[in-house]
Amino acid sequence: MNTTQHLSSLGITMAQCSSYIAANMDKPFTLFYEAKRHKIDSQMLADIVQDRFPGVSATQVEAFFSGYGLRGKDLNAATLNPAPVVQPWQGDNKFKSLFSFNDNTGALSTESMRDTVVAKVGWDKYIQTFSPKNIPGAADGVLSVADLGFKQLGDIAATWQNMESLLYGTISQVGHSLSRKEAQEIYDFTQKNSFWIQTKNPGVMAQFEKLMLDAFLDPATEQDPAVLSDDQIADAITNALISQVSLVGIDSSQNLFSNLNVF
Template identity: 35%
Template structure:
């Protein structure tokens, strides 16, 4: 990974490589401090290697010598594993102007989250495949979109585009079905129950494949959903490692 990519990522937190290097070497006798700080800010093993002047494997070896699982610092997958089987839900944002354009949605989200936190959430360097500048079909786990540039703009387009794609296909009856499911499975959804989440994605996939004749969501409502989901993503990403799409459906909560 080039220094420029590491520097670019650290700049989201107003930190230079030199400052990060000083921190690492000042805490070599406190590996847990280095590890927890890196995890908190989404610093990967490759980034730490670039910062300290070692390879990613040497960084893993360093943590391993203290029985610390360095695998937790490897890049996050772009899509959750349970979403890969529902690739029809994933789409790029084709709106270039208006309320549903990426530029418009970004502006609304940043107004609530701040620019630095937003940029960090959509930084490609923290995701698997982003370090070499290209998200290949193999990196993504799906073939429909081909290879994509590993940029913040690509991540934004995937996130917002998938929400717009989904919301545009929901009609009133389908919305009621999803609402009934959400209400009946509130506890499972809140706890991230894998079986409940898979059932929800299966239901949503059926909605996407059956195009709505009378969409239930107006353009302003879709915009509201997209902004709410992105705000949730940025807030969660600032405290936890996660896939970009873990908060994809959170913005739909206001309609149920």
């Protein structure tokens, strides 16, 4: 937001503000605290007084107030109006390396799973479910690597079709990663530590999280194949999605990817 726009949001013009400053140059404390109160930073003040002090800079404005014992740097734009910190969409997701588009066929194809879910929830709700509008950075129509928080797909268009493919592809990959041996290890651990897991013992939960991460990030192999079939994975995905949309409903402020737990 530039100086004119900011002043307009306060209901005043550049000319009015310039006249006010000129009338109160002998009251630096008043000018300083009014500027802070209305979030008018030093660069904006420099813009406002250009008609009277051509070429004055934000640094000089800050020095003017510092000369009266005030903290002129408090009016610096970065201090007074800091840019909001935008977190990448999946920047802290431990499974972000698994995010991928869906190129599966058969039961795990996008078309097959879409038909199953749409038959239960309807087309309108289905489209709404995959809207990217609440993903940081989607407003310009492109989700960059910085917006996404992972880089393996590069920049992608912010469309519901891409979000649909991304969800189906990612969860399918997670399902394919869980091998028979890993599934047995997880089962044995939960049976042995069921009480500590229920009470969320920090030490046990840390071990459990590592076990789960290792299981899903380490792909299944021919020697240790996936424990779930394509049909089982497809059923898990579609049933969870149907439940999320039709029973719980879509909270537009939330992230479907983080709420949808199918395994």
